[in-house]
Amino acid sequence: MKAVLFYKYGPPEVLQFKEVEKPVPKAKEILLKIKAAAVTMGDCEMRRPEITSLTWFLARLYFGLRKPRIKTLGSYFAGEIESVGSEVKSFNVGDVLFGISPTFGAHAEFVCLSDAYALTKLPSNMSFEEAAPVGLGLDSLHFLKKAKIKKGEHVLINGAGGGIGTYAVQLAKHFGAKVTAVDSKNKLEMLRSIGADMVIDYKEGDFTKKGMTYDIVFDVVGSLSHKRSLRLLNNKGRYISAIPLITRLLPNLWVSLTSNKKMMTGLTNPHIEDLDFLKNLIEDRQLKTILDSTFDLQDVADAHRYLEQGLKQGNVVISLK
Ligand SMILES: NC(=O)c1ccc[n+]([C@@H]2O[C@H](COP(=O)([O-])OP(=O)(O)OC[C@H]3O[C@@H](n4cnc5c(N)ncnc54)[C@H](OP(=O)(O)O)[C@@H]3O)[C@@H](O)[C@H]2O)c1
Structure with a gap:
């Protein structure tokens, strides 16, 4: 499968579009075929070399102090289940989902996700591109x-x-x-x-x-x-x-x-009930995604450059049709 990986912190050029092995889901995981994923300021911050605060230094202890431990970015996505692990009860092959991955990995054709993550069915009135950033x-x-x-x-x-x-x-x-x-x-x-x-x-x-x-x-x-x-x-x-x-x-x-x-202050802790609440608001037409622009997976570095110009309104996504 194709994915965007980075092996060192740095400018957008460190992001490499590569062929890698397709992951296989563990017992409590689903394999999601990504249809769209948001490229966020959080992704840019994860990629940058600077450690700007004590908080960021502590975050880097987790993400990898000298080089990234997590090599594929992308936390907010929408896609379709390709396969499920032997112990997954709540999802089925073919389900169309959107949600958040705290372990990143969505800037790829496929990602394995725990079935305990905040994931739910795509709102009936949204495209994959509109649904991908809703986790924000x-x-x-x-x-x-x-x-x-x-x-x-x-x-x-x-x-x-x-x-x-x-x-x-x-x-x-x-x-x-x-x-x-x-x-x-x-x-x-x-x-x-x-x-x-x-x-x-x-x-x-x-x-x-x-x-x-x-x-x-x-x-x-x-x-x-x-x-x-x-x-x-x-x-x-x-x-x-x-x-x-x-x-x-x-x-x-x-x-x-x-x-x-x-x-x-604090960190978010995504819950599936809250994601369902947002899905209902979307279907009631009380919440929508402001979509600025769409890039191809191989152009994720361009999406990072665009984000860092500070011009975007709302969200930028990659689309994998
Ligand atoms: N605590 C958590 O759990 C958590 C979870 C998710 C994200 N975050 C963090 O939340 C932050 C924002 O994320 P985001 O995705 O919303 O970023 P974003 O899409 O870049 O939005 C930030 C907005 O703020 C504007 N801005 C920049 N400087 C400003 C200033 N001095 N005063 C007022 N507005 C300003 C930007 O516009 P211009 O660039 O045009 O100025 C932009 O429109 C990121 O740093 C991310 O890491 C935290």
Whole structure:
């Protein structure tokens, strides 16, 4: 089978399109024929050589300190089951699924996945390309639920125009919140079109100094310093970041202990029930994928280059028809 592998950290050129042996599923695994997979900022970060924080250093101990242990990237995908292991009960050959692989591997023609991963049937009204990135919506849902989003609250989403953010805007609206979306100028019109009530271009001055406060600040990109995020919170406000910086743990704890405000971060933990919840929202036409562009599997390096230009709106996928 064809797959994209990397053997050292570096620029997009380290990604190699190669012929490799087709994997064979173990007893509790399925073999999925990938039809589409998202190429995300997370994939680019995994590929890059820089260790930018203590958190990233600890992550590298897991991913491989000097060279990658996981050689094929891609966590969010849609595809069709080619075969199943002897102990798999919940899936059958021919099932058409989408979901998340915490062990990556989806930038390939086939991937073996544990039957315990968050996987579910493709929404009836989505193409493989639209369904592949929906797992990023699971990340959005995790953080909004952790922040205990409630109807009528005002939520600011920082980095709203990308993979996680475009689902977060729609989910916050679904939960009855008012949404202010922050991103670059070229994404603001799209953000309005998916429900953002107010939009802010983060490159136009420091919006945290405008005096506005929010019930929830969801910092998808982690670009708001402790001081700037605190300034955005109203009494009982909650700040949550998708970037789990260890250096923020103590200041966050201090705020939570000494005020009515809460500051949190963490890692997502995908659950199949949440994926089914998103599938139902999609089928009820309350959630959609913003698809920017599609690449071929052999062009994954080009997709990484494109992502790193910061131009994409929503999601980029590879398509394997
Ligand atoms: N904690 C977890 O479990 C978890 C899970 C999944 C992902 N993540 C992390 O979440 C992060 C975001 O992922 P993603 O897929 O949504 O990335 P993405 O698709 O690149 O979206 C990020 C968006 O933020 C914008 N942006 C960049 N700098 C900004 C700033 N200073 N202020 C406001 N907006 C800014 C980008 O636009 P421009 O480039 O045009 O500026 C882009 O539209 C990644 O670092 C990823 O590793 C964490």
